[in-house]
Amino acid sequence: HARDELQGVPLSGIVVVSDGGDNTDEAIGDALLPLRAASVPVFTVGVGDEEMEADVQASRVDxxxxxxTGTSMVVNVMVDSRGYAGRTVPIVVEDMGRIVTTEMVELPADGQPLVAPVAITLETPGARELAFRIPGQSGERVLENNxxxxVVQVRDRxxxxxxxxxEPRHEVAFMLRAVRADENLxxxxLQRTAENKFFRRNLDDPLELVEGFPTTREDLYRYRALVLGSIEASxxxxDQLDMMADFVSERGGTLLMLGGRRALAEGGYKGTPLEDVLPVVLDEPxxxxxxxxxxxxxxxxTPGGANHPITRIESTVEESAARWDSLPPxxxxxxxxELKPGATELLQGVVVESPGAAPGAVGAAEDAAGLESTGDAGDRVVMAFQRYGRGRSMVLAVQDxxxxxxxxxxxxxxxSHENFWRQxxxxxxxxxxxxxxxxxAQVTVEAGEPVTLEATVxxxxxVEVNGAAVNARVTLPTGETRNxxxxxxxxxxxxxxxxxxxxMDGIFEVSVDAGRDTVTFGNAETSVRVAPGTEExxxxxxxxxxMERIAEETGGRYYTPETAANLPEDLQFTGGGVTVTEERDLWDMPILFLLLAGLMGGEWVYRRKRGLA
Structure with a gap:
């Protein structure tokens, strides 16, 4: 900023008094290039401790x-601390100023970040400002980073x-019963009951899916997720297999494939477009x-799934683990x-004795595959997911x-069953x-700072739409609206x-509508939080x-508060551009005196000739 404001002014140097905190996106090397080109040295004076003796900081929250509305979320809060190893502190979560939950955590050793999973449920629709706060501890000098x-857009739809x-199976009825009371789902x-005969349920329109599984992208893309049960790839x-792969990669939907006798490798999906989409490796049948x-x-x-919002079927991790342990095989x-690279396993299964089998026996599939009767050989991937293109895919490889x-x-x-399927x-x-x-473009800004809204239609x-009529309606914290x-x-x-x-400070809610002629493409809602910045x-x-690098690369020098007294003297010998001001009396400048005398004499001659003297 100093470089831009003093553009064109000869400078002996720039003095920067700072702790070196950089809260901009510009690379420091790019900012120094114009100063080096202009031979302007930067003298840095470092202030503050190199290491805080006692500090707790909420560093990041996902x-x-x-x-x-009503979704149970597990939010990971990263905490950095120094000087409080072993101390138990609360992480207080507030929804628009109202405390919704408190999670107690034990601070780790200095320099070791803590990732604390915090479970929260948001019931009120609209733009909700969440605060994740750690109360100030004794000896802390900086509380603004606690x-x-x-801001979360909570949707009630x-x-x-x-x-x-x-095929008909019990899994269908019990899964539908588990989510029946959820008004947001x-x-x-679409259930095949015989050759080319289907049972349809929970339709918006009597003609929905009347011809069976969708054959066009428009028909399939109206859904936000696709679940495939025990249905063979053949x-x-x-084109439908390609369309389902595009449903994930291009539309951004989620595909869930359930286990069954006609699913996964046994259903012939190896070698199809869906094989690449799935998060697990399909073996040859x-x-x-x-x-x-x-x-x-x-x-x-699994360790990675213990705190996942799907598998956390009780209020705490410990209670959830105990509940899973009590459930039957x-x-x-x-x-x-086997998982694909980048996939995440949430649930694992250890093969146990089947009903009537001798103690220590494993399933027939292990015998057919030549596996030994060991715990590791009997481990199965039960549930896993991965990102694929814009969307996600998941496998739940059990059938009951x-x-x-x-x-x-x-x-x-x-x-447990209802909570699992609902989540x-x-x-x-x-x-x-x-x-x-x-x-x-920025979710949080300060008052008076321009905001760029971006929309995709x-x-x-x-398919991308150009030339649409798109309007953003901004609702101010006072309730006033602007188009x-x-x-x-x-x-x-x-x-x-x-x-x-x-x-002004507060939450600015934004509603974006897009259409063209008589066609409406949709509506989107977002928000901007306006508040004083705390990045520093x-x-x-x-x-x-x-600080030393800035000084060294520009030809300046780094100072501490103790050595800063030498700065004025060092500035006198920088060799940079200097502006010198010299004052003289007008009569000490002959050229100006002769010019003034000539002008006065010329005026007198002119007046004499005109008879005005």
Missing amino acids: VPETAL VLHS TEKILYFEG QVVL FFTH TGSTPTERLAFVKVSP VSTTNLIT TWLWQMDSTVPLEDL LMRWLVAETPDPVEAAP LDAGF VPMEWSVSEDGRYTADFTPD FRDPRQRVSL
């Missing part, structure tokens, strides 16, 4: 941009999921019968043991989770984009931008190495 703010099942069922045309492949697995969360006919509700060992009041279905639609999406087939037209960015298809400048308080210590 909060989704949107959520359905809190992080985030119904999300449609298409569930295609290839609509699971549309049922679909190659063994040719064995479903009865021969049948195995019973005891399911438990379930069966599988799909031998899945309904046993978690109906087995004789499960208490009548146990809601799973909500996770499937959590990140699926709409045809119209909007977001600010797609049609029903999720901000958005212009198409010619450099990028389907992208629209607009600028506005908030003039992050990691409050002096970056000596950065």
Whole structure:
């Protein structure tokens, strides 16, 4: 900023008094290049401690941009601390100033970051400002870095999921019953009952899916997630298989494939477009019968899945682990043991004795595959997911989770099955984009700082739309609204931008509508938080190495507060551009005296000739 404001002025040097904290996106090397080119040295005076003796900082929080009302989220809060190893502190979560939960954590040794999973549930729709706060501790000098703010768009709407099942089985009825009471989920069922005969349920329109599984992208892309049950790959045309792969990679939807005798490798999906989409490695089919492949697995969360919002079926991690341990084994006919690179395993299964088997026996699939009867050899991938293109894919490789509700060992009041499926279905639609999406370039700004709104507009087939009429309606914290037209960015298809400048603190809610002629493409909602910046308080210590680098690369010198008294003297010998001011009396400058005398004499001659003297 100093360089820009003093552009064109000869400088002997620039003096910077700072702790070296850099809260801009510009690389420091790029900022120094013009100064080096102009031979302007920078003299840096470092202030602050190189290391804070006692400090607690909320460094980062991973909060989704949107959520359905009533969704249970597990938010990871990263905490850095020094001087408080072993101390137990609370992480207090506030929703618009109201405390919604408190998580107690033990601070680690100095220099070791702590990632604390915090479970929260948001019930009120709209733009919700969340604060993750750690109370100040004794001896802390900087308290501004103890809190992080985030804004979540909580949506109260119904999300449609298409569930295609290839045969009648108990899993269908119990899964639908588990999510029936959730008003934010609509699971549309298409179940094959015989050759070219289907049972349809939970439809919006009597003609929906009347011809069976969708054959066009527009029909499939109206759903936000797709669940495939025990249905063989040969049922679909190659175009439909390609379309389902594009549903994930291009539309951004989520695909869930359930276990079953006609699913995964046993369903012939190896070598199809969906093989690349799935998060697990499909082996060659063994040719064995479903009865021969049948195995019973005891399911438990993996270390990476213990705190996942799907598998956390109780209020705490410990209670959830105990609940999983109490659930009965379930069966599988799909031998899945290997993940793809980048996939995340949430649930694992250890093969246990099947009913009537001798102690220590494993399933027939292990015998057919030549596996030994060891715990590791019997481990199965039960549930895993990965990102694929714009969307996500998941595999749940068991076929009778309904046993978690109906087995004789499960208490009548146990809601593990219902919680699991409700949280799973909500996770499937959590990140699926709409045809119209909007977001600010910066989610938090200060009052008076310009904000750039960005929107993406797609049609029903999720193809970019140019030349649409796009308008952003901005609602101020006072309730007043402003309309901000958005212009198409010619450099990028389907992208629209607009600028506005908030003039007060608070949450600015933005609603974006897009259409063309009589066609409406959709609506998107986002928000901007306006508040004083706190970036300068992050990691409050002096970056000596950065201050020394700035001085060294520009020909200046680094000072501490103790040596800063030498700075004025050093500035006199910089050799940089200097402006010297010299004052003289007018009569000491002959040329100006003669010019003035000539002008006065010329005037007298002129007046004499005109008779004016």
